Amino acid sequence: MSSPRPLRADAARNRESLLVAAADEFAERGPDASVADIARRAGVGKGTVFRHFATKDDLIAAILLDRMNALNAFGERLVDAPDPAAGLWEFLVAAGEQRQQRDLSFLQDAGEPNAEVTAARTRMFRTIDTLVDRARQHGVVRADITGTDIVLLMCAPNYVTSYLPGASPDLWRRYLGIIFDGLRPDGAHPLPQPPPSSGT
Amino acid sequence: MSSPRPLRADAARNRESLLVAAADEFAERGPDASVADIARRAGVGKGTVFRHFATKDDLIAAILLDRMNALNAFGERLVDAPDPAAGLWEFLVAAGEQRQQRDLSFLQDAGEPNAEVTAARTRMFRTIDTLVDRARQHGVVRADITGTDIVLLMCAPNYVTSYLPGASPDLWRRYLGIIFDGLRPDGAHPLPQPPPSSGT
DNA sequence: CGGTAACCGGACCGCGCGGTCAACTTGCTA
């Protein structure tokens, strides 16, 4: 549907180098990492960056697309897994590990919204919805929790630990544990606000 | 300790205008809001900004200082309140309301660490510590939770809802409710990670 | 009310950014 020509060998190599260099650079320096630094880190000229990604925003979108597709693929495998109770938990752990390795959450809002990224996000939300539905049916999760709730909360453990830069790299698991306890049916108190509608 | 001379009337007025204009501008445009825009919003020249705050970082520090001192004052009042069980909850609600009104969390990491801000933060952490200690003693909060845990988690509800810009302005209360349920002793599961040490 | 120090404003500076381009190099194919 899109590729009329395969990429030349060196070009494909450079594209891949750029994606990992950019991800590393963003993770280290934040959203203001410069294209020049990314190019240097990948060992290519600045012009090469813009040959592969017309815009800095496009580069960011390509990174997000890769990560969301990877996470979504993992989630889809979990939907058909034998143990439906553990599925949601495993998914949240995988999401946390991905973000622990390289926190690129701030890229979500960087630049203009991208159509492909939005589509991938929607796909992932659907996967999460079914994971949550199954978990709820099996009584692992309280009845008043929706998929959108989990979409929002799954980012929290890594976020909160980012305030303690020197802490253990596994500290996020502690807060995932606390939040997950809050999602369980046992001892749940009524919530002061209804769940948000699933869309944007 | 610091003010050998009182500020001239117009200077004091301008300083105040600048602080609120800067807070508004940062809340709307994020950490990259420009000093020129802030000056325009406050109705003063750009030079006036730098007369009051030598550096953009200093301006940010002044904003953070104001907010943390306000929140800390509220917390200290709660420490001596009659109902120790509700104290922690009320504090977390106040923190959430402050952040809902204007989310400036991203300013925490902006610029170099400032001594006064660090001191104010330490003071607030101590207040939170005593609030949590009292709550734990009264059985409102599970035994394996520390003040540092709450310091980290208190930012989460507003953060997660920021991913849904169109949602209800009170949605954060829902996630504060979920997290608080996770902090309660009833039905608590053991946590996979020990609490972080209280310091940085 | 007059003198003056504090204060204000905005033109100005250097810098680093995202993005462009034309000359050069290189992997692919017939």
Next chain:
DNA sequence: TAGCAAGTTGACCGCGCGGTCCGGTTACCG
């Protein structure tokens, strides 16, 4: 292996940023 399209490069551009500075203005004090 010859030819060429595809790919690469880094000098270059315009822009907007944080920060400076000095001539004009204004609130305060005696």
